[in-house]
Amino acid sequence: xxxxxxxxxxxxxxxxxxxxxxxxxxxxxxxxxxxxxxxxxxxxxxxxxxxxxxxxxxxxxxxxxxxxxxxxxxxxxxxxxxxxxxxxxxxxxxxxxxxxxxxxxxxxxxxxxxxxxxxxxxxxxxxxxxxxxxxxxxxxxxxxxxxxxxxxxxxxxxxxxxxxxxxxxxxxxxxxxxxxxxxxxxxxxxxxxxxxxxxxxxxxxxxxxxxxxxxxxxxxxxxxxxxxxxxxxxxxxxxxxxxxxxxxxxxxxxxxxxxxxxxxxxxxxxxxxxxxxxxxxxxxxxxxxxxxxxxxxxxxxxxxxxxxxxxxxxxxxxxxxxxxxxxxxxxxxxxxxxxxxxxxxxxxxxxxxxxxxxxxxxxxxxxxxxxxxxxxxxxxxxxxxxxxxxxxxxxxxxxxxxxxxxxxxxxxxxxxxxxxxxxxxxxxxxxxxxxxxxxxxxxxxxxxxxxxxxxxxxxxxxxxxxxxxxxxxxxxxxxxxxxxxxx
Numbered sequence: 001x002x003x004x005x006x007x008x009x010x011x012x013x014x015x016x017x018x019x020x021x022x023x024x025x026x027x028x029x030x031x032x033x034x035x036x037x038x039x040x041x042x043x044x045x046x047x048x049x050x051x052x053x054x055x056x057x058x059x060x061x062x063x064x065x066x067x068x069x070x071x072x073x074x075x076x077x078x079x080x081x082x083x084x085x086x087x088x089x090x091x092x093x094x095x096x097x098x099x100x101x102x103x104x105x106x107x108x109x110x111x112x113x114x115x116x117x118x119x120x121x122x123x124x125x126x127x128x129x130x131x132x133x134x135x136x137x138x139x140x141x142x143x144x145x146x147x148x149x150x151x152x153x154x155x156x157x158x159x160x161x162x163x164x165x166x167x168x169x170x171x172x173x174x175x176x177x178x179x180x181x182x183x184x185x186x187x188x189x190x191x192x193x194x195x196x197x198x199x200x201x202x203x204x205x206x207x208x209x210x211x212x213x214x215x216x217x218x219x220x221x222x223x224x225x226x227x228x229x230x231x232x233x234x235x236x237x238x239x240x241x242x243x244x245x246x247x248x249x250x251x252x253x254x255x256x257x258x259x260x261x262x263x264x265x266x267x268x269x270x271x272x273x274x275x276x277x278x279x280x281x282x283x284x285x286x287x288x289x290x291x292x293x294x295x296x297x298x299x300x301x302x303x304x305x306x307x308x309x310x311x312x313x314x315x316x317x318x319x320x321x322x323x324x325x326x327x328x329x330x331x332x333x334x335x336x337x338x339x340x341x342x343x344x345x346x347x348x349x350x351x352x353x354x355x356x357x358x359x360x361x362x363x364x365x366x367x368x369x370x371x372x373x374x375x376x377x378x379x380x381x382x383x384x385x386x387x388x389x390x391x392x393x394x395x396x397x398x399x400x401x402x403x404x405x406x407x408x409x410x411x412x413x414x415x416x417x418x419x420x421x422x423x424x425x426x427x428x429x430x431x432x433x434x435x436x437x438x439x440x441x442x443x444x445x446x447x448x449x450x451x452x453x454x455x456x457x458x459x460x461x462x463x464x465x466x467x468x469x470x471x472x473x474x475x476x477x478x479x480x481x482x483x484x485x486x487x
Contacts, residue, residue, distance in 0.1 A: 102130045106137070113141055168306065174198030178317045182324055191321045192222035195292070195314060200224040203307045205294040207274060210318070211243060212282070212290035218243050221290070226272070233271050242268045246279060247288040276301045278308065280315040284322050292318065340390055341397035344411035349419055352409050354470035356423045357463045368422040368430035368462045371477040372396070372437070375455045377416025383453070389416075392454060399444060403437045419477070427462040434458050457481040 102124050109122045120141070124134040174194065181191050192210055199208040207225035211218050211234070218240055220231050233239060246268075269277060274295030282290040292315055336348040344352070353369060360367035374380070374392065381389040393416065400410040400418060409421040422430050438458060445454055459480030467473035 099130075102134075106130070106134060109134075110137065113137075119145065164306070168310075170198070170201055174201075175313060175317060178314075178321070182317070182321050185324075185328060188321060188325050189221070191318070195318060196222040196224050199292065199294050199311075199314060202294055202310060203278070203303055204296050204298060204301070206296045207272060208292070208294045209272070210282075210290065210292050212322075213243075213247065213288075218290075230271060230273065239268075239271060242271075243291070246291055247281065273297075275299070276303070278303050278311055280311045282315050282318045282322065284319060284326065289322060290318075338412045341394055341412050343397050343400065343418070344409055346411065346413040349409060349411035349413060349421060350470055350474065353421045353474070356421055357470055357473075360423065360463060365424050366426035366429075366462060368425045368427055368460060369473055369477055370420040370422065370430055370434050370437075371459045371461075371474075371481045372400070372418040372420070373457045373459075373478070373481040374416035375457050375482055376453070380453055381415075395444060396441070399437065399440045403433065403440060417478070419474070427460055427465065430460045430462065434460055 105124060106122060109120065112120050113122075122134040122137050124131060174197075177194055177198075178191055181194060196208050196210055199205065205225075207223075209223040209226060210221045212221050213219075218235065220234060223231065234243075269275075272293070272295055275297045277293060277295040279291055279293040281288045282292060292311070294311070336344055338345045353367075356367045359365075374396070377389060377392075380392070393412065396418060397410075397412065400420060404410055404420055404422075407423055411419055413419050420433075422433060425433070438456070441456055459477045461467065461473045461477045461480070463473060466476050
């Protein structure tokens with residue numbers, strides 16, 4: 001019974017102490033709030049300035065009252081009054097100083113921020129306008145810093161975008177340059193060199209190579225960043241097997257670090273000495289004819305879709321160039337007329353002369369050949385230009401056409417070298433034709449200035465007296481006329 005009473009007593013004492021403690025805490029909180037409300041620090045700047053003004057104005061007010069009403073202030077309380085005035089003045093000074101000092105501190109802190117220290121913070125904890133100003137300045141500084149960071153990020157992105165745009169512009173300029181060379185029927189070597197120089201500027205490339213199939217082997221047509229040892233190694237039989245493997249697939253290959261798309265062998269990578277490699281086939285008439293490749297040694301590198309697409313465009317441009325050159329040579333092989341003079345070309349004259357020789361042998365008939373050479377054509381071309389030299393050759397062609405029969409064949413064999421096949425005519429009859437032609441040349445170029453600058457040589461050969469076939473007869477005719485041609 002006694003133990004239970006003790007528990008009950010302790011229970012009620014605990015409840016009472018909790019209630020008492022709670023009331024004490026509430027009373028302390030209420031007093032703190034009251035003190036805070038009564039404190040000057042809780043006021044805004046305007047009330048603080050009014051209080052400071054009131055405290056600081058007591059001295060002049062009392063002096064004025066003592067001057068106007070001398071008997072108003074008793075002399076016995078003079079010390080008390082002076083002491084009170086001094087205390088109030090000091091309080092007014094403290095209030096004003098409390099207002100001014102934070103403003104000066106904010107001014108110095110803002111100067112630090114203005115110098116570029118955006119991470120600097122203004123640490124003034126007040127509940128009046130000055131505290132709000134410092135808090136607002138901190139927020140403004142933080143926002144400026146965040147905007148500056150975003151601008152730096154955007155600047156880096158813009159820099160990368162501009163770099164990519166510049167690379168694309170350079171690549172497109174290269175494509176236009178290649179197209180221009182193809183249009184002008186430039187030599188394939190020039191096209192290859194321009195292509196490799198442009199490919200070397202793609203994807204931070206350290207190497208670029210262009211390889212074409214030649215019969216049963218391969219030939220490095222152009223390269224960048226590769227040594228002689230690497231080129232020699234590519235030309236070996238084992239490397240040729242790798243290249244034939246790449247050609248057989250007829251699709252682009254991509255090797256990035258340890259990731260392979262298309263099956264580029266490690267041996268081929270080691271030969272080129274590349275860590276990242278992009279290989280593209282070059283087609284001719286729909287069949288693989290060669291490959292182009294670019295590579296580098298960078299870690300964690302990835303070829304972009306734009307790089308792969310541009311590589312494909314370069315490969316197509318090369319395909320166009322190769323096919324255009326192939327068709328141009330085909331057309332030249334099929335052509336029988338010289339574009340400048342309208343006469344037959346060297347290939348046709350050589351074949352036709354051989355046919356006429358065989359026909360003359362079978363029919364026991366003569367066949368002659370007249371060579372006409374402008375001996376100073378190279379000097380004339382250098383002195384007066386291509387247009388003047390071409391005009392001279394065109395006029396000679398007109399004279400040749402008017403001097404031969406329908407069955408005769410006249411042609412331009414080389415620059416300033418002409419020839420006429422005369423079937424059924426022996427050397428004496430051919431000399432008569434040559435004399436008539438020489439008279440026409442004199443009449444046409446009788447101008448003293450032109451005649452002095454142009455020098456002609458004529459020679460005549462006959463089958464079988466001077467030779468048994470067309471090659472032998474043509475060489476002899478050119479030798480007699482003082483000229484050389486490659487047959």
